Amino acid sequence: xxxxxxxxxxxxxxxxxxxxxxxxxxxxxxxxxxxxxxxxxxxxxxxxxxxxxxxxxxxxxxxxxxxxxxxxxxxxxxxxxxxxxxxxxxxxxxxxxxxxxxxxxxxxxxxxxxxxxxxxxxxxxxxxxxxxxxxxxxxxxxxxxxxxxxxxxxxxxxxxxxxxxxxxxxxxxxxxxxxxxxxxxxxxxxxxxxxxxxxxxxxxxxxxxxxxxxxxxxxxxxxxxxxxxxxxxxxxxxxxxxxxxxxxxxxxxxxxxxxxxx
Amino acid sequence: xxxxxxxxxxxxxxxxxxxxxxxxxxxxxxxxxxxxxxxxxxxxxxxxxxxxxxxxxxxxxxxxxxxxxxxxxxxxxxxxxxxxxxxxxxxxxxxxxxxxxxxxxxxxxxxxxxxxxxxxxxxxxxxxxxxxxxxxxxxxxxxxxxxxxxxxxxxxxxxxxxxxxxxxxxxxxxxxxxxxxxxxxxxxxxxxxxxxxxxxxxxxxxxxxxxxxxxxxxxxxxxxxxxxxxxxxxxxxxxxxxxxxxxxxx
Numbered sequence: 001x002x003x004x005x006x007x008x009x010x011x012x013x014x015x016x017x018x019x020x021x022x023x024x025x026x027x028x029x030x031x032x033x034x035x036x037x038x039x040x041x042x043x044x045x046x047x048x049x050x051x052x053x054x055x056x057x058x059x060x061x062x063x064x065x066x067x068x069x070x071x072x073x074x075x076x077x078x079x080x081x082x083x084x085x086x087x088x089x090x091x092x093x094x095x096x097x098x099x100x101x102x103x104x105x106x107x108x109x110x111x112x113x114x115x116x117x118x119x120x121x122x123x124x125x126x127x128x129x130x131x132x133x134x135x136x137x138x139x140x141x142x143x144x145x146x147x148x149x150x151x152x153x154x155x156x157x158x159x160x161x162x163x164x165x166x167x168x169x170x171x172x173x174x175x176x177x178x179x180x181x182x183x184x185x186x187x188x189x190x191x192x193x194x195x196x197x198x199x200x201x202x203x204x205x206x207x208x209x210x211x212x213x214x215x216x217x218x219x220x221x222x223x224x225x226x227x228x229x230x231x232x233x234x235x236x237x238x239x240x241x242x243x244x245x246x247x248x249x250x251x252x253x254x255x256x257x258x259x260x261x262x
Numbered sequence: 263x264x265x266x267x268x269x270x271x272x273x274x275x276x277x278x279x280x281x282x283x284x285x286x287x288x289x290x291x292x293x294x295x296x297x298x299x300x301x302x303x304x305x306x307x308x309x310x311x312x313x314x315x316x317x318x319x320x321x322x323x324x325x326x327x328x329x330x331x332x333x334x335x336x337x338x339x340x341x342x343x344x345x346x347x348x349x350x351x352x353x354x355x356x357x358x359x360x361x362x363x364x365x366x367x368x369x370x371x372x373x374x375x376x377x378x379x380x381x382x383x384x385x386x387x388x389x390x391x392x393x394x395x396x397x398x399x400x401x402x403x404x405x406x407x408x409x410x411x412x413x414x415x416x417x418x419x420x421x422x423x424x425x426x427x428x429x430x431x432x433x434x435x436x437x438x439x440x441x442x443x444x445x446x447x448x449x450x451x452x453x454x455x456x457x458x459x460x461x462x463x464x465x466x467x468x469x470x471x472x473x474x475x476x477x478x479x480x481x482x483x484x485x486x487x488x489x490x491x492x493x494x495x496x497x498x499x500x501x502x503x504x505x506x507x508x509x510x511x512x
Contacts, residue, residue, distance in 0.1 A: 040374075125360075128360070129355065130359055133359075135346075136317060137347070139374060
């Protein structure tokens with residue numbers, strides 16, 4: 001009985017702690033909106049972050065996209081062949097990529113790469129008093145450090161997701177038509193028949209929100225670093241874990257909303 | 263307690279409480295313009311909290327702080343942010359931006375707050391680095407390529423870039439070897455003399471008694487959130503306060 005009570009107590013404490021953190025993250029997002037619209041607008045920093053979040057993720061996104069598309073084509077082909085609808089490999093793969101895999105996997109990749117880096121960069125600046133130096137100079141640290149990173153993510157992640165979709169479809173087409181001998185004309189005509197612009201929009205809208213979420217979490221944990229190098233490591237870890245989990249959770253809610261409006 | 267007519271910083275009945283812990287207790291003292299004033303004290307005495315109040319980064323629980331004749335408690339966040347440009351601060355570990363070179367660190371406040379051209383900014387930054395003793399070869403080095411003493415010099419150059427009215431030094435010699443400590447102390451004095459015509463005030467937070475006695479004009483001794491002693495540096499050694507004597511003789 002005592003053990004059970006301790007377990008319930010511990011569970012309750014964890015839930016409260018996480019809800020508190022979620023509230024803090026929401027407030028932090030509010031600060032981002034406030035400082036985003038206030039001048040000065042630092043475009044140089046935005047472009048630097050666009051390069052870091054966007055350009056530097058291109059290779060890994062292309063690699064992941066290509067292999068995801070190729071694997072999807074293989075798996076659906078062998079399943080669909082059993083019921084003689086292997087001509088639908090193209091649209092099924094494309095729809096899955098457009099609506100789910102491209103935005104979610106891009107989100108997870110960016111959370112692991114850029115979200116973690118944001119937490120580590122800002123966290124290191126926090127423990128070495130660089131953030132304090134900005135504040136003492138009269139520069140708002142959220143405006144200087146968080147706003148360019150969040151804006152860059154919001155712009156980059158949908159573009160990376162579109163790239164993932166494009167490369168994934170090339171991978172799927174390659175495997176489907178060259179290795180699995182699906183007729184190329186049928187593959188493309190079925191793709192045109194079942195794939196619509198709304199499907200692509202659904203994925204891009206999701207990617208937009210994932211970009212926002214990942215960067216808000218990454219910068220939030222960076223600003224809340226305490227206890228030196230150990231704290232930076234912990235913040236980086238938390239940014240990745242929270243970023244990835246919340247991308248998956250948000251994906252469900254966005255899907256249930258977007259299927260009704262698109 | 264010392265008081266000054268034309269104080270750079272004037273603190274009246276300042277109390278700061280965090281939860282049920284009172285860090286600063288009813289402080290009353292003035293910091294004169296154009297002087298070097300050191301706030302001495304053991305770790306946890308409330309020195310950093312006091313510094314943050316002077317900078318307007320913390321608001322007092324009760325009492326007031328006036329800096330350069332302006333009451334900080336009557337300023338909103340934006341006004342405080344603007345007002346902080348009157349300060350320059352040298353951090354304990356210099357707090358240089360590690361992705362910027364030495365010259366870019368010094369140029370940073372000039373880029374943010376002035377309308378100077380790039381050429382003018384680089385010329386002024388190079389001049390500031392020269393004035394704090396950084397040789398031109400090191401102007402384009404990253405902080406990680408500089409020694410602790412050089413980083414402090416660059417940090418000082420950055421703090422002086424906008425011509426501050428009040429220069430704050432947070433534990434400027436902590437963690438430095440004796441030779442570098444001496445160099446930093448000389449730098450503080452020479453900077454103060456160099457900017458004396460502008461009426462620049464220097465406030466040092468420290469627990470280095472020997473250096474403090476040598477370079478300061480006035481010394482305040484903070485203990486458990488209260489000013490135990492505040493005297494001209496020349497008289498501080500002869501203080502009758504037991505805690506001060508204990509601190510000096512440690």
